Amino acid sequence: MMEAERAEKLEAELDRIIERRAREERDSAPIEEAWRETTRRHNEQRREALGLAWREHHLRMREVHARLAEEHEARALRLLDGAP
Helix, strand or coil: CCHHHHHHHHHHHHHHHHHHHHHHHHHHHHHHHHHHHHHHHHHHHHHHHHHHHHHHHHHHHHHHHHHHHHHHHHHHHHHHCCCC
8 A cells, every 4th residue: 555545544534533523522512511401400409408408407406505595594593592
């Protein structure tokens, strides 16, 4: 095979590879966009769920601390009255 023919075949093969990759990139663009949108929605839902969980945690802590405050107030009152 002559060097020129070999170079032409290599060039044709490179052109096919480049065209295939360009086509794959074009074809995958909608899939990647859908993936990005799905990921965005998932992250948004996760942030919302975590926010609700933190809200519930703080509400529970408020209740715990309120009960503790009541207990301490009752103990302080007993001490003022001279009871142990």
